[in-house]
Amino acid sequence: MKYKAFCKFELIAASREEAISEMLELFPAGEQTRGLLASGLEVREQVGATVVHKGIALPHCRSILVDRLTIAIGRSAEGIPWPLEKVHTVVLFISPVKPNGAEEHSIFLSHIARCIRDSGDRIAAVSGQQELLDLLNFQTEEQEG
Amino acid sequence: MDKQLEKLISLHDLDVMIADLNRKEIREKEADLGLLAEGAQEELIELREAYSKSINRKWLGLYNQLTKHYGNAVVPALMGRCSGCLTRLPTAVCSDPERNSRVHTCPTCGRITYWAD
Numbered sequence: 456m457k458y459k460a461f462c463k464f465e466l467i468a469a470s471r472e473e474a475i476s477e478m479l480e481l482f483p484a485g486e487q488t489r490g491l492l493a494s495g496l497e498v499r500e501q502v503g504a505t506v507v508h509k510g511i512a513l514p515h516c517r518s519i520l521v522d523r524l525t526i527a528i529g530r531s532a533e534g535i536p537w538p539l540e541k542v543h544t545v546v547l548f549i550s551p552v553k554p555n556g557a558e559e560h561s562i563f564l565s566h567i568a569r570c571i572r573d574s575g576d577r578i579a580a581v582s583g584q585q586e587l588l589d590l591l592n593f594q595t596e597e598q599e600g
Numbered sequence: 601m602d603k604q605l606e607k608l609i610s611l612h613d614l615d616v617m618i619a620d621l622n623r624k625e626i627r628e629k630e631a632d633l634g635l636l637a638e639g640a641q642e643e644l645i646e647l648r649e650a651y652s653k654s655i656n657r658k659w660l661g662l663y664n665q666l667t668k669h670y671g672n673a674v675v676p677a678l679m680g681r682c683s684g685c686l687t688r689l690p691t692a693v694c695s696d697p698e699r700n701s702r703v704h705t706c707p708t709c710g711r712i713t714y715w716a717d
Contacts, residue, residue, distance in 0.1 A: 485717025487601045495613045498647060502640040504661035505716070507633045517620060518613045519674060520716065552616050555622055571633070586711070 458566070460526035460593040464584040466535065466545070471500065474535045475514055478527040478547045488520050492549060504537055508571050510579030512542040517550045517560055524559055525549045528587060544578055544587065566592070601700040601714075607655045608663055608703070610714055612674040614651065615667065617645050631673055659703060661710075676710045681707035682713055690711065 461481035468474035473498050479489045495516040499505065505513045526548040529533075534541030546567065550560035571578065574590045581587040588594060621636045621641040628665040630636040652660055666673035668716055679695045687708035694715075704713050 487606075487717050491606060491609055491613075494610055495617075497615060499617065502643045502648070503635065505635055505672075507635060513633065513635070517608065517616045518612065519616075519672075520613075521674060522676075552613075557620060557626060560620070561623075561625045561629055564633065565624070568629060568633050583654075 457592055457594045458524070458526055458563070459596045460528050460546075460588070460591075461522070462527070462584055462588065462593075462595050463529045464587075466529045466531040468529075468531065468535055469533075470499065471512075471514075471535060471537050473543055474531070475547065475594060478529050478545065481527045482525060488593060491570065492516075492520055494516060496547070496549075501544065504539065506537050506540055506542060507567075508575040508579060510534075510541070510543045511571065511575065512537050512545050513567065514545065514547045515549065517552055519552045521551050522551045522553075523551055526593070528591065528593065530581065530584070532589060542579075546591065601717075602702050604656050605700060605703050605714055607651070608674050609658060609713050609714060611648070611655065612662065612672070614644065614648050618648065625692070626647065629689065643650060662705070666672070670709070670711065672711070675706075677713045677715050682709060682711060684711040684713075685709040 463481060465578055466474055468475055468477045475493055495518050496514045499516045500514060507513045529545040531543055534543050550556055567568050578590050610618055618641060663673045675682060677689055681688050685706060685708050693704055699715050706713055
């Protein structure tokens with residue numbers, strides 16, 4: 456099964472906050488919802504930066520503001536301070552709060568852990584959008600249907 | 601959106617984050633990814649305490665009571681219904697473009713409802 460993700464290969468953000476905000480803009484949500492999601496993601500970052508491999512960050516949370524697992528991937532050639540180390544690849548995801556939401560969240564964490572274990576260095580240094588999607592076993596939301 | 605409603609939604613998500621760290625399968629997977637900082641849960645609980653102080657006592661009391669009773673105090677309204685108990689919500693509220701500008705509760709279960717934008 457391929458996960459669907461919004462994708463922005465050339466992030467212009469120069470900070471973690473900007474990167475989260477830029478990636479949330481890809482989501483089909485209103486400004487208020489995006490603002491609340493950004494706060495939730497920032498709270499999660501405050502208790503521990505989500506850098507999971509050299510060059511890869513995984514900002515995430517669970518929220519009642521989404522009704523399905525919502526993922527965005529972003530890439531910055533320049534690198535984004537997160538804030539102690541620079542990251543180039545960002546996988547942002549928000550899991551829903553519903554009866555099986557925690558299980559879905561857990562399964563996705565396993566999926567990401569496996570991808571990073573198998574191809575972490577390649578994911579961090581990837582040079583093309585399709586290559587990144589393939590390494591993560593994702594497809595773009597636009598490819599739906 | 602009403603500021604108190606925003607805070608209640610954020611408090612709910614914060615509670616979910618804290619509860620997730622009590623789930624063995626999530627805790628193990630976060631640790632496997634190197635995501636689980638030592639003391640993260642305690643830090644979240646402290647944040648929650650500080651955050652809840654900024655919420656009106658009336659709404660915080662209701663929130664705590666509903667959480668104790670149902671597990672979830674805040675729910676989205678979907679297709680004119682409370683997604684907690686599926687009761688149809690008053691049409692006048694659902695059709696009001698300013699419906700998120702105050703805190704609404706479900707007339708049946710009492711859960712706090714909001715409309716996604």
